[in-house]
Amino acid sequence: MAESQRPKLFVCTTCRKAGSDPRPDDEPRDGQMLYDAVSERITALGADAPIEVEPVVCFANCDHGCSAGLIQDGKWAYMVGRIGPDEADDLIAYGAAYANSKTGAVLRSGRPDSLRHAIVGRFPAHLAFQTATVKDAAE
Numbered sequence: 001m002a003e004s005q006r007p008k009l010f011v012c013t014t015c016r017k018a019g020s021d022p023r024p025d026d027e028p029r030d031g032q033m034l035y036d037a038v039s040e041r042i043t044a045l046g047a048d049a050p051i052e053v054e055p056v057v058c059f060a061n062c063d064h065g066c067s068a069g070l071i072q073d074g075k076w077a078y079m080v081g082r083i084g085p086d087e088a089d090d091l092i093a094y095g096a097a098y099a100n101s102k103t104g105a106v107l108r109s110g111r112p113d114s115l116r117h118a119i120v121g122r123f124p125a126h127l128a129f130q131t132a133t134v135k136d137a138a139e
């Protein structure tokens with residue numbers, strides 16, 4: 001799949017896993033570890049990677065563990081929470097199912113166990129792309 005046609009997974013790098021003790025400032029946050037794990041796997045998959053990944057600083061979903069957002073133009077965009085660094089493979093599997101979905105909707109039964117109850121919300125992806133267009137035009 002061409003890189004520009006892949007869904008994009010945004011991973012918050014400043015999240016802490018729900019219920020975890022704060023880490024010292026010199027240790028990476030759970031969100032950074034999750035992003036690093038996903039990024040390593042995506043790089044290893046190369047052209048076979050079903051998604052792209054990009055870091056984000058805070059989705060304003062901080063009380064719900066590590067958070068990530070999956071988006072592709074023309075589909076619903078989804079945010080997941082209550083996850084942690086161990087869910088890198090599951091996020092990629094979810095991203096593959098999302099990529100194969102016409103609307104972006106992936107039923108619970110089609111998501112890995114760890115993500116069956118992790119959806120926080122969704123919005124039409126075109127709203128994000130319209131916002132980007134408005135922002136780009138202003139610059």
Ligand code: FES
Pocket residue numbers: 012013014015016031057058059060061062066067
């Ligand atoms: S720090 Fe990750 S959502 Fe706020």
